[in-house]
Amino acid sequence: MHNVWLIAKREYLERIRTKAFLVMTVLIPLLMIGGIVGTAIAGRSQQSNSHIAVVSPDLDLATDLQKELEHGRNSKMLVDVISPAAADTRTVLDSELSNRQLDGYLWITAQKTTGARPTFTYTPRSRADIVTRGTIVEALSTVLTREGLAHKGMGSADVDALMAPVRLDSSQAGKNDSSEGAFYSAYVLFFLMYFVIMLYGMNVARSIIEEKTSRIFEVLLATIRPEEMMAGKVIGVGSVGLTQVGIWLLTAVILTATPLVSRLTGADVHVALSATQIVFFLIYFLLGYLLYSSIAAALGAMTNSEQELQQLNMFLVLPLALCMFGLGFVIPNSDGLVARVMSMTPFFAPLIMYMRISIKMPPVWEIGVSITLTVATIWAILWVASRIYRVGILMYGKKPNVSEVLRWLKYS
Amino acid sequence: MAAGFAPIVELVDVSKSYDTKKAVRGVSLRIEPGTMFGLLGPNGSGKTSSIRMMIGITVPDSGEVRLFGQPFTRAALKRVGYLPEERGLYKKMKVLDQLVFLGQLHGLSARTAETRAQGWCERMEITEAMPKKTEELSKGMQQKIQFIASLLHEPELIIMDEPFSGLDPVNGKLLQDTLVELRAAGKAIVFSTHRMDQAEKLCDSMALISRGEVVLSGAMREVKGLYPRNRVEVLFEGDDSFLRHPSIAEVTNYSGHAEIRLKTVDGVEPDAQPLLAEAVGRGTRILRFEVKEPTLEEIFIEKVGSGGLEQVETDRRTAVTRGAVHA
Numbered sequence: 001m002h003n004v005w006l007i008a009k010r011e012y013l014e015r016i017r018t019k020a021f022l023v024m025t026v027l028i029p030l031l032m033i034g035g036i037v038g039t040a041i042a043g044r045s046q047q048s049n050s051h052i053a054v055v056s057p058d059l060d061l062a063t064d065l066q067k068e069l070e071h072g073r074n075s076k077m078l079v080d081v082i083s084p085a086a087a088d089t090r091t092v093l094d095s096e097l098s099n100r101q102l103d104g105y106l107w108i109t110a111q112k113t114t115g116a117r118p119t120f121t122y123t124p125r126s127r128a129d130i131v132t133r134g135t136i137v138e139a140l141s142t143v144l145t146r147e148g149l150a151h152k153g154m155g156s157a158d159v160d161a162l163m164a165p166v167r168l169d170s171s172q173a174g175k176n177d178s179s180e181g182a183f184y185s186a187y188v189l190f191f192l193m194y195f196v197i198m199l200y201g202m203n204v205a206r207s208i209i210e211e212k213t214s215r216i217f218e219v220l221l222a223t224i225r226p227e228e229m230m231a232g233k234v235i236g237v238g239s240v241g242l243t244q245v246g247i248w249l250l251t252a253v254i255l256t257a258t259p260l261v262s263r264l265t266g267a268d269v270h271v272a273l274s275a276t277q278i279v280f281f282l283i284y285f286l287l288g289y290l291l292y293s294s295i296a297a298a299l300g301a302m303t304n305s306e307q308e309l310q311q312l313n314m315f316l317v318l319p320l321a322l323c324m325f326g327l328g329f330v331i332p333n334s335d336g337l338v339a340r341v342m343s344m345t346p347f348f349a350p351l352i353m354y355m356r357i358s359i360k361m362p363p364v365w366e367i368g369v370s371i372t373l374t375v376a377t378i379w380a381i382l383w384v385a386s387r388i389y390r391v392g393i394l395m396y397g398k399k400p401n402v403s404e405v406l407r408w409l410k411y412s
Numbered sequence: 413m414a415a416g417f418a419p420i421v422e423l424v425d426v427s428k429s430y431d432t433k434k435a436v437r438g439v440s441l442r443i444e445p446g447t448m449f450g451l452l453g454p455n456g457s458g459k460t461s462s463i464r465m466m467i468g469i470t471v472p473d474s475g476e477v478r479l480f481g482q483p484f485t486r487a488a489l490k491r492v493g494y495l496p497e498e499r500g501l502y503k504k505m506k507v508l509d510q511l512v513f514l515g516q517l518h519g520l521s522a523r524t525a526e527t528r529a530q531g532w533c534e535r536m537e538i539t540e541a542m543p544k545k546t547e548e549l550s551k552g553m554q555q556k557i558q559f560i561a562s563l564l565h566e567p568e569l570i571i572m573d574e575p576f577s578g579l580d581p582v583n584g585k586l587l588q589d590t591l592v593e594l595r596a597a598g599k600a601i602v603f604s605t606h607r608m609d610q611a612e613k614l615c616d617s618m619a620l621i622s623r624g625e626v627v628l629s630g631a632m633r634e635v636k637g638l639y640p641r642n643r644v645e646v647l648f649e650g651d652d653s654f655l656r657h658p659s660i661a662e663v664t665n666y667s668g669h670a671e672i673r674l675k676t677v678d679g680v681e682p683d684a685q686p687l688l689a690e691a692v693g694r695g696t697r698i699l700r701f702e703v704k705e706p707t708l709e710e711i712f713i714e715k716v717g718s719g720g721l722e723q724v725e726t727d728r729r730t731a732v733t734r735g736a737v738h739a
Contacts, residue, residue, distance in 0.1 A: 006516050014505065215500030219561065221469045222494035223517045225486070 003224040007232025015240045025244055029251040050103035050132040051078040053093055057110045059083040068139040097125050186358030189281055193351055197288045200241035201296040201316055204234055205309055208300030226390040234293045280357045287374045288350030292316060298385035301392035319347040326352055334359040344370045346377035418481030420445050420569050420600040421466055426475030428461055435461040437624040443602055448595050450611035451604040453621035459604040460497055463573050467494050490519050493567035497574050499558045503547040507557055518565035532560040552583050572603040627715050639711050640681040644672040647700035654691035
């Protein structure tokens with residue numbers, strides 16, 4: 001164990017000190033911040049804060065609309081009310097429009113017959129301002145409905161109660177966290193897991209190839225077992241991955257827990273992560289990493305160069321890509337057959353079961369089966385990989401074919 | 413060793429095959445404490461394969477490997493220093509860190525490893541390299557670092573695969589002197605080489621390997637006795653009558669360049685001095701007079717026939733592992 005520790009420690013320290021690690025560690029949170037701020041800003045621009053004028057023969061309708069547009073749910077507009085219209089109103093408004101004092105005006109014309117809806121004409125300064133346009137349409141229909149209901153004899157309190165927006169409570173039974181937030185966090189973590197497993201799996205393979213090309217392994221083999229070398233490498237590289245993920249998660253939590261982001265963007269953003277989610281993320285991240293990095297270790301031991309590794313990459317990428325593909329079935333129906341089978345199949349279990357747990361807690365026995373099968377598979381792959389490693393690492397020159405690799409398994 | 417009689421390394425009828433290629437066939441060797449042992453043979457003869465089995469990198473198909481008088485165990489490797497033929501160091505790692513790491517793998521504490529590494533770097537005249545990254549150093553320097561790495565844990569048995577290849581004469585001498593000192597300190601040293609002169613100068617005993625088999629082995633003195641220096645090459649101007657001197661068994665004269673084989677009596681090395689005196693006495697102008705070492709190739713050809721050298725090329729193509737290719 002001492003040797004495994006030494007190998008892992010060296011691997012960890014050498015990697016942590018590289019520029020690549022620093023760049024990745026800093027760059028990803030920066031992208032994360034950029035994403036959060038960007039989304040928040042984009043969200044804010046969906047609110048219209050244009051300055052418009054409402055010209056109406058009916059003062060009540062106009063002030064009602066003004067109230068809705070200035071204090072409504074999605075708008076913070078500035079509204080001037082002109083009622084009734086003077087002869088030169090349109091000319092004045094048109095000149096204000098071209099002077100950029102106004103963003104547009106809404107002209108309301110009463111109908112001849114009583115009870116019929118008035119007609120509305122909106123003249124915007126920019127035809128591209130679809131947000132303001134949409135907000136006005138929404139506000140108008142609210143105001144008209146309210147007016148219609150009042151007209152039919154309903155009290156204003158009843159009208160307000162009826163018009164109140166519906167709140168759909170979608171949190172899981174017995175929990176009061178926001179499930180939407182939790183889902184997005186789970187989604188982000190799923191990609192993080194996918195990305196880090198792929199990246200660090202490849203790193204294990206690359207670092208083995210590097211040791212083969214620099215011939216250092218023969219010095220190491222003269223004191224330690226190939227199994228210890230491989231274990232040290234997998235643990236060392238994996239710890240670097242964990243460190244990086246840890247830094248990223250911590251950044252995300254700190255950023256969103258403090259009022260910093262909300263103040264910056266004016267929007268309410270926070271990472272909704274339950275303790276269960278974090279615990280299962282760690283468990284399945286470790287399982288997934290061990291599974292794929294031992295495959296990668298075997299691939300690295302079989303090949304002589306990065307180019308050769310590229311050709312064998314599909315053994316690593318294909319199952320991971322299938323997880324991504326499976327997501328399409330798992331998210332809409334996390335208890336469905338596809339989701340259940342995939343989450344208990346070792347190569348997909350870490351990512352898919354984690355996603356299922358985040359969406360809706362599956363039965364405990366299913367989690368148990370997924371963990372047990374994955375651990376058994378990891379054990380089997382490590383057994384095979386360490387044998388391939390033991391023989392393959394002393395190989396140079398030509399790339400082995402399948403029958404040769406199978407023969408290696410018999411060497412002691 | 414207190415035991416005294418037990419050999420430090422013993423290979424007993426050891427064989428190893430890689431796929432269809434037999435890399436080592438029934439090799440038996442004994443390396444005694446306090447001696448320097450030369451493993452000789454051309455490329456591809458099975459030297460590296462034999463060495464790798466001594467330190468458990470590969471396991472023999474049959475036969476037995478014994479270290480320090482015991483059947484091979486990995487625990488014994490803490491007492492062995494190994495310099496592989498393919499030098500290998502972490503390119504991006506600083507020299508001192510690297511030496512400390514390798515020392516720790518051999519069971520030293522970080523502090524001991526560092527103190528010893530500093531001592532060795534001074535001795536090998538590379539202190540200025542210690543804070544540098546390995547990739548910034550010259551090949552010769554890297555080799556010295558590798559050499560130090562194999563000696564840091566003060567092993568009782570030192571195994572080196574082609575330790576002198578790629579070193580300039582000054583550094584070669586430094587390495588050679590260090591090995592001689594280590595032998596004087598009671599260490600057993602095994603090294604492989606394809607240079608006969610070096611083996612002759614340094615080794616107490618040797619084994620010549622060809623196509624995976626030991627074709628000649630024993631104490632250096634005995635082996636040398638078997639292959640006396642009986643060949644003389646002379647470059648001369650003028651009278652060539654000295655070539656009829658009675659000490660000559662056979663001569664080929666290419667007008668001014670003569671290749672001579674002297675008569676050997678009872679395996680005793682013949683003396684070329686009378687022949688030189690004869691030539692000088694007859695007034696022949698001698699440009700060069702050289703008593704030639706039997707080269708490894710000559711002994712080899714004499715021992716196994718010239719087919720042995722050609723075999724190497726064929727094997728190289730069919731062999732699967734380098735272990736099988738590079739002796």
